[in-house]
Amino acid sequence: VPTWIDAARLYRLVIAKLDDVAVWITGRTQRGDLSFYLYIILAVTVIAPISVMFFPSNVDDSTISLPNAAFFGDWMLTGHPIYLVAAAVMIVAAIAAIRAKRRFWAVLLVSTTGYGLAAIFAFQGSPDLALTQVLVESVLTVAMVLGLRVLPPEIPKTQEKHDNQWARALLAISFGFTMMWVAATAMASRVADPISLAMPDLSYNEGGGTNIVNVTLVDMRAWDTFGEITVLAAVATGVASLVFIAERERKRRSITDVATGSVGHYNIANSAMNDTEVQSFANFFKVRRQPWIVAGATMAPERRSIIFEVITRLIFHAIIMVSLYLLIAGHNLPGGGFAGGLLAGIAFAIRYLAGGRYELEQSFRAPAGVILGSGLAVAAIAGLVPLFFGGEVFQAYDVEVLLPFFGHVHxxxxxxxxxxVYLVVIGLVLDVLRSLGAEVDARYEVETRDRTEAEQRMTAARASAMTPGGHSDD
Structure with a gap:
């Protein structure tokens, strides 16, 4: 190195320029704008597949060119007109969700697209996928509606240029067609028999079940499923940690310590009920009888629905029994631990919606974190036990026994x-209900009580100032 070159100074200069470039790139790409991030993600997702489709590399006689496979394959629009009806409903719901002015209606319309997809699965002959899609969509709808309570009901109007709206619409449509093209091309380009052809025999002979989907999840790819439920537990713990700032599991109060009708009061003047209706509700619920739900009496009269409480009392145990049936029968029939856990979670969500946070506490006493951990422990033990019998991790066994009254049992x-899996899913739903539901309720009640007390103090101060001996600014 020549003596006139200062290596240290050159190094600092290069690093400084790199820092400047990094700051420039970061400032233009990572600016906290979700819509911009989506622009980049969708644009790359559209451009990358199209570039491969139109400019394939290393194409020889044994490889099908992607454009040819897509354009000259045997295309069929639909196997039955009902698919077109479901697709039309989904498209209309998606467009209406974009045009919705209230967040609640937007959530319901988005959920409609999910239920439409479940209908397509059902008509396609995939009951497991249809059942799971319906249950997942139902739980997500409840979670999103609970989360909307901390947001303004109206969707704010964005001051966006008309050209940007057309650009976003064009990008969204391009993304949809690109994904459709990629899926069709992938299926049309297959040159070997799919491995799924062997799954029926593997499911029955090796897994001991006739439900290919469930046996695949809990046997053939149990490692993947275990990783997925671990991620679910981690996500639930993270969400709860963000919501429960002080502590995740508060000390539960006894129902007898909660004053009757003290939970969930709101301003009657801003509600759809007048004072007479509220008083009639209060008188009705003062009747000495066994309550329909355990903690219903803690709710304020204007928050209660006798019809909802009666229906909850009638269907809760039936839903739990059906969820257990899905768990047990899932190895041979549509269902399984995931679907059963979601259905049980929906049952607890109904209890919460009918009776509030104290009803949720009474319906399931164990902490959600304990249920999540227990589910992971049971799944891990099920995978480790085969090692003690000379098997492999997550190896499954079939047992044929003859039991009294039950006969032959497989x-x-x-x-x-x-x-x-069943326990992990229940713990996840309970964590969502307690974080986005019960915790938000508790904080809202504290804020309402503090605001009411502050208003009362201000009113008392004004009254004191107007009394003889006091003074008034007027």
Missing amino acids: FASAVVFDIG
Whole structure:
């Protein structure tokens, strides 16, 4: 290196320029704008596949050119007109969701697209996928509606240029057609038999079940499922940690310590009920009888619905029984631990919506974190036990036993793993209900009480100032 070159100074100069470039790039790409991030993600997702489709590399006689496979394959619009009806409903709901002015209606319309997809699965002959899609969409709808309570009801109008709206619409349509093209091309380009052809035999002979979907999840790819429920537990813990700032599990109060009708009061003047209706509700619920739900009496009269409480009392236990049936029968019939856990979670969501946060506490006493951990522990034990019998991790066994009154019983050890999945899903839903539901309720009541007390103090101060001996600014 020549003596006239200062290596240290040159190094600092290069690093400084790199820092300037990094700041410039960061300032233009990572600016906290979600819409901009979506622009970049969708644009790359559209451009990358199209570039491969139109400019394939290393195409020889044994490889199907992607454009040819897509354009000259045997295309069929639909196998039945009902698919077109479901697709039309989904498209209309998606467009209406974009045009919706209230967040609640936007959530319902988005959920409609999910239920439409479930209908397509059902008509396609995939009951497991249809059942799971319906349950997932229902739980997500409840979670989103609970989350909307901390947001303004109206969607704010954005001051966006007309050209930007057309650009966003064009990008969205391009993304949809690109994904459709990629899926069709991938299926049309297949040159070998799919491995799924062997799954029916593997499911029945190796997994001991006739439900290919469930056996695949809890047996053939149990490692993947275990990783997925671990992620679910981590996500639930993270959400709860963000919401529960002080502590995740508060000390539960006894129902007898909660004053009757003290939970959930709001301003009657701003509600759809007048004072007479509220008083009639209060008188009705003062009748000495066994309550329809455990904590219903703690709710304010204007928050209660006798019809909802009666229906909840009638269907809750039936839903729990059906969820257990899905868990046990899922190895041979549509269902499984995931679907059963979601259905049980919906049952607890109904209890919460009918009776408030104290009803949720009474319906399931164990902390959600304990349920999540127990589910992971059961799934892990189900995977480790085969090692003690000379098997492999997550290896499944079939047991044929003859029991009194039950007769011949076929038991697959993978059901134990499915029980772990069942518990994890229940714990996840309970965590969502307690974080986005019960915790938000508690904070709202504290804020309302503090605001009411402050208004009362201000009113008392004004009254004191107007009394003889006091003074008034007027």
